[in-house]
Structures are given as C-alpha cells and as structure tokens.
Amino acid sequence: MLFRNATLADGRRRDVRVSGETIAAVGEGLEAREGERVVDATGKRLLPGMIDAHVHFREPGDSHKETWETGSRSAAAGGVTTVVDQPNTSPPTVDGAAFDEKTDLAEASLVDFGLNGGVTADWDPDSLFDRDVFALGEVFLADSTGNMGIEEPLFVDALAEADARDVTVTVHAEDASLFNVSAKERDDADAWSAYRTARAEAAAVRRACEVAVERETRIHIAHTSTPEGIDAATESGMTCEVTPHHMYLSRSDLRGLGTHGRMNPPLRREKRRQRVYDRVVEGQVDMIATDHAPHTAAEKDADIWDAPSGVPGVETALPLLLADARTGALTYERVRDLTAANPADVFDLPAKGRVAEGMDADLVLVDPGKTYPIRADRLHTKCDWTPFEGREGVFPTVTLVRGTVVYERDPDDRPGGESESFGDPVGENVRAGDETGDDAGDDGFTHSDRESESIADLAAEVVEESPEDDRS
Numbered sequence: 001m002l003f004r005n006a007t008l009a010d011g012r013r014r015d016v017r018v019s020g021e022t023i024a025a026v027g028e029g030l031e032a033r034e035g036e037r038v039v040d041a042t043g044k045r046l047l048p049g050m051i052d053a054h055v056h057f058r059e060p061g062d063s064h065k066e067t068w069e070t071g072s073r074s075a076a077a078g079g080v081t082t083v084v085d086q087p088n089t090s091p092p093t094v095d096g097a098a099f100d101e102k103t104d105l106a107e108a109s110l111v112d113f114g115l116n117g118g119v120t121a122d123w124d125p126d127s128l129f130d131r132d133v134f135a136l137g138e139v140f141l142a143d144s145t146g147n148m149g150i151e152e153p154l155f156v157d158a159l160a161e162a163d164a165r166d167v168t169v170t171v172h173a174e175d176a177s178l179f180n181v182s183a184k185e186r187d188d189a190d191a192w193s194a195y196r197t198a199r200a201e202a203a204a205v206r207r208a209c210e211v212a213v214e215r216e217t218r219i220h221i222a223h224t225s226t227p228e229g230i231d232a233a234t235e236s237g238m239t240c241e242v243t244p245h246h247m248y249l250s251r252s253d254l255r256g257l258g259t260h261g262r263m264n265p266p267l268r269r270e271k272r273r274q275r276v277y278d279r280v281v282e283g284q285v286d287m288i289a290t291d292h293a294p295h296t297a298a299e300k301d302a303d304i305w306d307a308p309s310g311v312p313g314v315e316t317a318l319p320l321l322l323a324d325a326r327t328g329a330l331t332y333e334r335v336r337d338l339t340a341a342n343p344a345d346v347f348d349l350p351a352k353g354r355v356a357e358g359m360d361a362d363l364v365l366v367d368p369g370k371t372y373p374i375r376a377d378r379l380h381t382k383c384d385w386t387p388f389e390g391r392e393g394v395f396p397t398v399t400l401v402r403g404t405v406v407y408e409r410d411p412d413d414r415p416g417g418e419s420e421s422f423g424d425p426v427g428e429n430v431r432a433g434d435e436t437g438d439d440a441g442d443d444g445f446t447h448s449d450r451e452s453e454s455i456a457d458l459a460a461e462v463v464e465e466s467p468e469d470d471r472s
C-alpha cells in the first residue's frame with residue numbers, strides 16, 4: 001500500500017509505503033509497484049495510530065457494557081491502534097488464571113493491546129508476572145468501579161514487586177480521607193464533583209510520587225484531572241495522562257449531562273479545566289488517555305450516589321484533538337506526541353508511535369478539511385451514549401494496524417455511514433514474547449519532551465488555587 005503525497009504531523013509532504021506489517025519507506029516521488037494499492041493522500045494528514053494507555057473493555061464479566069469486539073471496533077474507527085486494558089473486570093485481573101482468561105477474550109480485538117495486572121489483597125504477583133503483563137495498574141488508591149481500592153502498605157508492596165520486574169505501575173490517585181462528606185447531603189449531579197475533591201487528587205498524587213521517589217522507582221499517574229495533580233506528578237519526575245473529558249468538560253456541563261457525567265476523578269470547575277487544557281497545550285502532560293469506561297445509559301440513569309462512574313471516549317479522543325489541531329488550538333505535532341510518540345516512549349513500545357521507516361504500520365489517515373458532529377448512534381461502542389454529543393470531530397477515513405486495514409470508509413461518506421467496513425481481529429498482545437523488560441536495566445527515566453516551566457511558578461499556582469475552591 002502506498003500513501004501518496006500525505007502531510008505528516010510535522011507538515012512534511014511524503015509518500016509512505018507500507019509493506020507487510022511495517023512502514024517500508026517514507027520518501028518523495030516513490031513509484032507505485034505492481035499490485036500495490038495507491039491511496040491519494042493529497043491534502044490529508046497521515047498520523048501514527050493513537051496508543052490509548054487506559055481503556056476498560058469490560059470482558060470478562062460485563063459484556064453488556066462492552067466487549068473486545070465492540071471496544072476495538074470503536075477504537076479502530078476513532079484512530080486508536082493500540083489499547084491498554086485495565087484490570088477491574090470480573091474476575092479482576094489479579095492472578096495468572098484471570099490474566100489468561102482475558103488474553104483469550106482479547107483475541108477478538110481488531111487493534112493491538114496491552115493487558116494490565118491489578119492489585120488487591122488477593123492478588124498473586126508470581127502467577128501474574130509469569131504472563132505478558134503490560135503494566136501494573138491502574139492501582140486504585142481509592143475505590144472506583146470494581147471496588148479495588150487498596151491501602152498504602154499494599155501499594156508499597158506492589159511497587160516493589162513491579163520494580164523487581166521492571167514493570168511500570170499506573171496509579172489511580174485519590175485520597176478518600178479527603179473527600180468532602182458534607183456533599184453527601186446533596187442529590188444533584190454536581191454533588192459528585194463536590195464530594196471527590198481536587199485536593200483529594202492532588203494529595204494522593206503527591207503521596208504516591210513521594211513513595212515512588214523514596215523507592216527510586218517510577219510510576220505513571222492515570223487520569224489527572226487537576227493542574228495541581230499534573231504539577232505534583234511532573235515535579236517529581238513522574239509521568240501523567242489527561243482524559244478528553246477533563247480537557248473538554250467541566251462542572252458547568254453537568255447541568256446537561258446529569259448523572260451521566262459522573263466519573264472518577266470527577267469533572268472540575270471551569271477554571272481548573274482551562275488550566276489542565278493549558279498544560280496539555282504546553283507539553284507538561286505526557287499523554288492523552290481516554291479512560292474509556294462504558295456503562296449503559298440505563299445504568300447511568302440513577303441517583304447520583306448510585307449511578308456507576310465512568311464515560312466512554314476511545315472513539316472520540318483523536319477526532320476531538322484533531323478538531324483542535326484544525327483550529328490551531330493544538331499543533332499536529334503536539335497531538336502526535338500526546339497520542340502516539342509519548343505513550344510509546346513511556347511504556348516502551350519502540351516500534352510504535354511514529355511515522356518512520358521500519359516502524360509498525362499503525363496509521364491513521366484523516367481529512368482535516370472535514371468535521372462531523374459526534375453522535376452516539378454513529379459510534380461503535382456498546383455504550384449507547386457519549387458525553388461529547390454534538391461536538392465536532394475530525395474522524396479517520398482509514399486506520400491500519402501493523403499494515404492491515406482495520407477500518408475504512410469512503411472519504412465522502414460520514415463516520416458511521418454505509419460505506420464503513422472493518423477488518424479482521426488482527427490485534428496482538430504488544431508484550432507477547434517481549435524480553436526487553438528484563439534486560440533494559442535503565443530505570444533512570446526522565447521524559448525528554450517535557451518543556452519545564454519553573455518549579456517556583458508552578459508552586460505559586462498551586463497555592464493560588466487553594467482547596468477551598470472545591471467547596472460549592
């Protein structure tokens with residue numbers, strides 16, 4: 001397959017040849033070979049597929065919310081070519097047997113995947129690490145869906161177990177002792193945001209990073225929703241991710257979203273959302289990860305204290321970011337770094353995350369001239385609603401996973417239209433047979449691409465955004 005005259009993230013116009021599973025050449029004036037499919041990519045952007053380091057595909061246990069088939073179709077249609085599945089399924093992925101069960105189910109995936117191992121009082125590190133575990137986590141420092149919250153001593157043990165095997169630990173950082181219990185008297189949708197305070201996140205991130213620094217290891221902070229949380233992570237040399245919902249939605253949106261807008265960590269005030277967004281733009285955030293956490297609309301239509309936490313997002317993340325690249329709010333290079341190059345670096349996927357010769361041909365072609373409104377009934381997740389209904393997105397027209405077309409539509413047809421087609425389940429476990437974990441030996445991780453704002457400036461901002469801000 002030959003993409004002719006594509007615009008890459010950095011603005012270069014190139015021909016890109018895919019041969020087998022890899023990118024065989026990136027050049028100018030490449031001649032089409034006999035039998036080769038040629039795609040005219042003039043005016044289109046060709047980007048590395050998104051690596052979404054945080055999804056919940058719900059199998060085993062909750063296939064009415066999502067399956068590997070529906071979740072990975074949703075990923076493919078949204079330009080995501082690798083997903084990392086979290087362990088709060090039923091049964092939880094805390095031992096070798098549960099890991100094997102999930103591995104079998106993931107064979108239905110159209111996109112590449114990593115499977116994380118979880119930590120509970122019953123976890124079995126030996127059998128778990130005997131498998132191709134992508135990372136440990138998300139380790140829940142407070143309860144979320146699946147009630148896998150743990151106390152600090154177990155967290156410290158888990159860090160040691162993972163460090164001994166050079167496996168990264170991803171942390172859901174909230175401190176339940178800092179939740180605002182007085183919010184429990186309220187029953188409006190915003191009460192959840194008032195309850196799970198920004199301070200509870202910031203303090204938990206700070207503490208988790210402190211523990212990691214003390215133990216001379218590193219952790220990755222999941223779904224940071226506050227500027228304080230991002231700063232606490234980056235100042236201690238750790239990495240973090242931000243979700244599209246924390247970039248684009250705030251407590252003001254809860255009036256429209258109602259209990260559907262309940263998630264952990266919750267939506268924050270508009271001022272905080274803006275500061276989170278600014279940090280994404282400026283490069284202090286390592287990656288966008290969706291925390292795709294599907295629950296059906298019927299389940300979400302409940303009292304705010306009973307509704308399950310979580311929103312879908314795997315299919316809409318790249319389209320929303322590309323809509324911002326189109327207006328210039330974000331650069332294409334930043335989008336590439338946040339969705340592909342950085343997650344590949346942080347999670348050690350050297351063959352992924354860039355459009356360059358020799359890399360895996362995980363590619364997404366988009367027409368930046370065309371936006372479409374996001375509509376739940378045009379998306380492919382089993383989740384029958386989206387928190388981004390009506391927002392504009394730039395959707396892929398072709399998605400390739402290691403050279404295989406897993407999603408395609410006619411460039412003149414809309415996303416979710418009749419011309420769409422999906423490929424076979426070619427997804428593979430990206431850690432399968434990977435030996436780099438054992439001989440890498442380089443745990444002095446620093447992130448090269450982060451532009452450092454002075455620590456004094458950041459500290460001043462944290463003081464300025466005092467926790468009193470949480471109280472409604």
Ligand SMILES: NC(=O)N[C@@H](CC(=O)O)C(=O)O
Nearest residue numbers: 056144145263264293309310
């Ligand atoms: N984010 C959420 O609100 N929910 C997630 C769990 C999690 O990521 O904490 C889920 O699995 O439903």
Ligand SMILES: [Zn+2]
Nearest residue numbers: 138144172264
């Ligand atoms: Zn979480």
Ligand SMILES: [Zn+2]
Nearest residue numbers: 054086138291
């Ligand atoms: Zn999650």
